[in-house]
Amino acid sequence: MTFYPLKFTPLFKYRIWGGEKLKAHLNKDYTETNIGESWEISDVENDETQVSSGALAGKTLKQLINEFKGSFVGEAVYQKFGEAFPLLIKFIDAKTPLSIQVHPSNEVAKERHNSFGKNEMWYVMQADDEAELIVGFEKKISKETYLKHLDAGTVLNVMHHENVTAGDTFYIPTGRVHAIGAGVLLAEIQQTSDVTYRIYDYDRVDAKTGQKRELHNDLALDVLDFKPQDSYKTTYNLAPNVSNTLVHSPYFKTNIIDLKGNVNKDYTNIDSFIIFMCVEGEVTLTHNTKDYSIKMGETLLLPAAINNISLASNSAKILEVYY
CATH class of the missing domain: 2.60.120.10 (Jelly Rolls)
Structure with a gap:
């Protein structure tokens, strides 16, 4: 097989908080409303992207790995993951805020969900004026104090809020509470996992279901990292024409x-x-x-x-x- 650079057909995901920027800014082609995520490269079960053109058109990542093994993903990657592709690649548009959430570690996700954990990163591509991300806790907080805020509906008050602009980058390890705020368009790179523990969702009702979305606070409590960081934003150099x-x-x-x-x-x-x-x-x-x-x-x-x-x-x- 003569390999060539591959594009995949994205999967567009309805989200209660989705907007129109994936279409307006990134020229994504869909007719639905409230599309919040474009899954660019995915090996998530039942959500597998397919090669869009060329001799390998129509093939999924699993099919490609099964056929070409280390030649496709790298020998070390194949030895570690077999036919599972380790990353999920997305673009995300938040017209309204995402839920406050946290992801479990590899160990917890394997035990509870037979899944990878979900370490991820965000690169902000566009942000409206005053748009923000929520990442981590603002100050040191005990589990007991956190639960009081959760019960009182004031949990947002103890989170770290950060206004963002294009180019801002954040690494979100498992255990770190986080949420994308309204008006942010970003690229997300993460482990192949769709396991999310939702902590707080603004008491909103999903127009499609007529129901509030499920919260997972019992599952979230023992994976949360309550320790605050001095800084959450990633600093980096931007020299031209180098990695x-x-x-x-x-x-x-x-x-x-x-x-x-x-x-x-x-x-x-x-x-x-x-x-x-x-x-x-x-x-x-x-x-x-x-x-x-x-x-x-x-x-x-x-x-x-x-x-x-x-x-x-x-x-x-x-x-x-x-x-």
């Missing part, structure tokens, strides 16, 4: 490339697939003399067997993600 470290965790590595001109990339020493998410501008990726366009809001996967490509743009920013 600047954004978030390197045990679960994924993400760099950002501020592309101005042409760059040749050699991935021989990275034993993994590479995922590119275009978060600003438009990029032309060239492999074997063929050009592939990656526009803002598009995602492309490079099989591990492809080592050499070039990237070109007058001005663009792309996230470079691998295991």
Whole structure:
């Protein structure tokens, strides 16, 4: 098989808090309303994205891994995960705030849900004036005090609120309480998991069901990390035309490339697939003399067997993600 850069057909997800920015800003093609998430690359059961074009069109990640193994995901990745793809890649548009939530660790998720945990990161692509994210607790708090605020409906008062603009980046390890606020459009990179413990949801009713959404406070309580951090936002350099470290965790590595001109990339020493998410501008990726366009809001996967490509743009920013 002669591998080529792969695009997948996104899956669009209705969310009570979804808006229109995925269509208006990222040119996503859907007719539904309240679409909050575009799942770009997914191996979640019953939500598997398929290759959109070329000789491998229609194939899912599991089918590709089953057929090509380490040549597709990297030998080390295949040895660790088998036919499971380790990452879930999304764009998210919050017209209204998401619920206050937390995700369990690998160990807890495996025991309770036979799933991976959900360590994740956010890269803000656009934010309305005064838009904010909620990440972690503002001050040290005991479990007892937290429960009092939860019962009183004042739990928002003890969270850390941070106004955000384009380029702001946050790593959300399991156990850290968090929520995307109204008016934020972002890229999300996470472990392959759809396990979320919802803590507080503004007492709102889902128009589709006529019901309030389920809360999971009993499950959440023993996974919450109550320890506050000095700073929650990730600091990073943005030198042009190089891979600047954004978030390197045990679960994924993400760099950002501020592309101005042409760059040749050699991935021989990275034993993994590479995922590119275009978060600003438009990029032309060239492999074997063929050009592939990656526009803002598009995602492309490079099989591990492809080592050499070039990237070109007058001005663009792309996230470079691998295991």
